[in-house]
Amino acid sequence: MKPLLKVVASGLMTTLQDLGRHGYQRLGIPVSGALDGVSLRAANLLAGNSPGTGALEIAYQGPTLAVEAESIRVAYAGGTAAIEILSGEDASSGVRLQPLQSARLRKGQILRIGALSGSAVGYLAVEGGFDVAPVLGSHSTYARAGLGGLEGRPLRAGDILPLKQQQADDRQERMLPSLALAPPPHIRVILGPQDDYFSNEGKRTLLESVYTVSPASDRMGMRLAGPALEHARGYNIVSDGTAPGAIQVPGNGLPIVLLADRQTTGGYPKIATVISADMPALGRLMPGAKVAFKAVDVAAAEAAHRQHRADLDAIADSIVGVRAAIDAAKLLESNLVSGMIDAHD
Amino acid sequence: MQVMPDSIAENMQSRQAPRFLPCGDTALCVEFGDSIDRRVSALVLALAGRVEALAIPGIVELVPTFRSLTIHYDPSVLLQTELRAKLSPLLSDLEPAEGAGRLWRIPACYDPSLSPDLAEVATRTGLTPQQVAERHSAVTYHVYMVGFLPGYPYMGDLPPELALPRREDPRTKVPPGSIAIATTLTAVYTLESPGGWHLIGRTPAPLWDLRRDQPVVLQAGDKVVFRPIPLGEYDALLAQAAAGTFRLEPEERLDRGGRA
Numbered sequence: 001m002k003p004l005l006k007v008v009a010s011g012l013m014t015t016l017q018d019l020g021r022h023g024y025q026r027l028g029i030p031v032s033g034a035l036d037g038v039s040l041r042a043a044n045l046l047a048g049n050s051p052g053t054g055a056l057e058i059a060y061q062g063p064t065l066a067v068e069a070e071s072i073r074v075a076y077a078g079g080t081a082a083i084e085i086l087s088g089e090d091a092s093s094g095v096r097l098q099p100l101q102s103a104r105l106r107k108g109q110i111l112r113i114g115a116l117s118g119s120a121v122g123y124l125a126v127e128g129g130f131d132v133a134p135v136l137g138s139h140s141t142y143a144r145a146g147l148g149g150l151e152g153r154p155l156r157a158g159d160i161l162p163l164k165q166q167q168a169d170d171r172q173e174r175m176l177p178s179l180a181l182a183p184p185p186h187i188r189v190i191l192g193p194q195d196d197y198f199s200n201e202g203k204r205t206l207l208e209s210v211y212t213v214s215p216a217s218d219r220m221g222m223r224l225a226g227p228a229l230e231h232a233r234g235y236n237i238v239s240d241g242t243a244p245g246a247i248q249v250p251g252n253g254l255p256i257v258l259l260a261d262r263q264t265t266g267g268y269p270k271i272a273t274v275i276s277a278d279m280p281a282l283g284r285l286m287p288g289a290k291v292a293f294k295a296v297d298v299a300a301a302e303a304a305h306r307q308h309r310a311d312l313d314a315i316a317d318s319i320v321g322v323r324a325a326i327d328a329a330k331l332l333e334s335n336l337v338s339g340m341i342d343a344h345d
Numbered sequence: 346m347q348v349m350p351d352s353i354a355e356n357m358q359s360r361q362a363p364r365f366l367p368c369g370d371t372a373l374c375v376e377f378g379d380s381i382d383r384r385v386s387a388l389v390l391a392l393a394g395r396v397e398a399l400a401i402p403g404i405v406e407l408v409p410t411f412r413s414l415t416i417h418y419d420p421s422v423l424l425q426t427e428l429r430a431k432l433s434p435l436l437s438d439l440e441p442a443e444g445a446g447r448l449w450r451i452p453a454c455y456d457p458s459l460s461p462d463l464a465e466v467a468t469r470t471g472l473t474p475q476q477v478a479e480r481h482s483a484v485t486y487h488v489y490m491v492g493f494l495p496g497y498p499y500m501g502d503l504p505p506e507l508a509l510p511r512r513e514d515p516r517t518k519v520p521p522g523s524i525a526i527a528t529t530l531t532a533v534y535t536l537e538s539p540g541g542w543h544l545i546g547r548t549p550a551p552l553w554d555l556r557r558d559q560p561v562v563l564q565a566g567d568k569v570v571f572r573p574i575p576l577g578e579y580d581a582l583l584a585q586a587a588a589g590t591f592r593l594e595p596e597e598r599l600d601r602g603g604r605a
């Protein structure tokens with residue numbers, strides 16, 4: 001029998017994402033991929049996968065999934081959510097699954113992920129990954145063009161997700177003591193490419209105001225509410241390429257930060273670009289969250305990028321094995337971890 | 346004023362020095378101008394060719410646009426100052442070149458049933474619908490860039506008498522295959538999408554087809570001629586396209602400079 005995960009309830013917007021579809025932007029095909037690459041990597045490493053494996057990106061409200069395989073191993077990282085494992089017969093008696101910890105589920109069990117807080121997104125990785133054909137080298141879903149993922153769209157109730165692995169590997173579970181996901185005080189930007197399309201007042205407004213993430217945001221762009229930015233010479237440019245994190249400003253003066261599903265080219269001036277190290281933190285921001293920007297130069301952004309890469313590498317090194325019968329989270333709280341948790345690898 | 350293709354090489358004196366524009370720490374834009382212009386486009390495409398030939402480690406992908414080349418790179422491998430240093434020598438003696446120059450003949454049906462804006466375009470340009478179709482299909486277009494949607498080709502230049510501003514009331518849904526015009530450009534909507542251009546015809550040719558290894562047909566630097574077809578042929582070709590048996594092939598290679 002083919003191992004499957006059945007979608008009982010889809011959540012608000014659950015899509016398969018990996019680290020993106022690179023190399024096709026000149027054909028107008030967006031990169032897509034996880035909004036929060038940090039949590040994606042953590043979930044995958046905990047599940048025993050390579051860090052960029054395709055996993056379910058859960059936005060705002062999680063799905064309910066039924067296990068139709070001998071057993072599966074899952075791990076979740078991202079926004080705080082109630083994650084319950086329910087037995088098929090008795091859906092009322094749930095066992096809490098800890099985030100940042102892998103767990104094995106048996107056939108017939110149901111995994112229910114509730115509403116997210118603290119981050120707009122979370123990632124559920126399954127050991128071995130999903131058995132879905134990559135499109136143009138990636139599992140990432142780009143729903144506007146029906147590309148990638150499961151039939152190019154977010155999950156729906158009744159969907160069947162085929163899994164690569166027949167059953168969970170026989171091994172110890174893994175946990176990550178912590179993962180820093182709190183929003184930074186500032187989102188750092190490099191001015192340009194079209195900062196010369198804005199008045200000095202417009203640039204100052206961007207760097208000295210506090211913006212609020214609008215509910216109209218999506219995977220393509222984060223719309224910000226707050227003071228309008230003053231253009232200096234119109235708001236139409238001859239279209240040029242866009243970078244991840246580009247802050248484009250249409251005629252109403254309100255910034256839109258381009259995210260994973262950004263179109264490859266655009267015709268609005270881009271006042272600044274969020275640095276790569278801060279893109280995961282940006283992707284985690286919920287509607288209503290406050291954002292303040294701070295300008296840095298390219299060298300500072302590159303130093304931040306190196307630090308970010310080192311932080312990502314440190315995730316793998318921080319993962320520890322958990323003895324099945326031990327409630328590791330509780331032990332951690334009471335500082336009894338030493339000797340009870342084996343370092344992984 | 347639009348520069349004609351045969352005058353590309355003659356206009357070097359008006360060339361402005363290219364500018365490097367940082368796009369964060371993962372992309373660098375090399376800007377040659379701020380207009381839609383064949384000479385600028387030819388410089389962009391020439392640089393893309395040179396950068397590609399060098400295969401610089403750390404460069405992830407190139408996006409040529411009307412007026413600039415956006416270079417996406419991995420800052421773990423390549424710093425922006427290093428990238429600039431590698432690009433500068435490529436710019437000093439750059440000659441405009443439009444690239445491989447594949448010519449595509451794309452079937453185009455201008456039947457009123459498939460052309461919701463044809464009558465209005467005719468009225469506004471003082472032409473008959475038949476004349477709009479004739480003029481639109483009489484020109485060899487240059488694909489300046491692909492963007493907006495997967496596979497969406499920005500092509501130019503339109504015969505000047507067909508140039509109109511974008512619609513004041515953009516549509517929320519434009520059917521795929523729609524042939525559209527706005528300003529000095531023409532394009533084909535590859536997917537159903539919102540759109541503000543004037544729809545003057547429809548092609549049955551699958552310019553975006555995920556069943557293909559190469560899902561996008563038109564690329565920056567290609568040349569396109571629209572071949573008028575009657576409604577009956579449109580229907581027949583559309584059925585073939587749906588069955589996956591209609592494959593568009595480039596007809597011939599062109600000389601540099603883009604003369605058909």
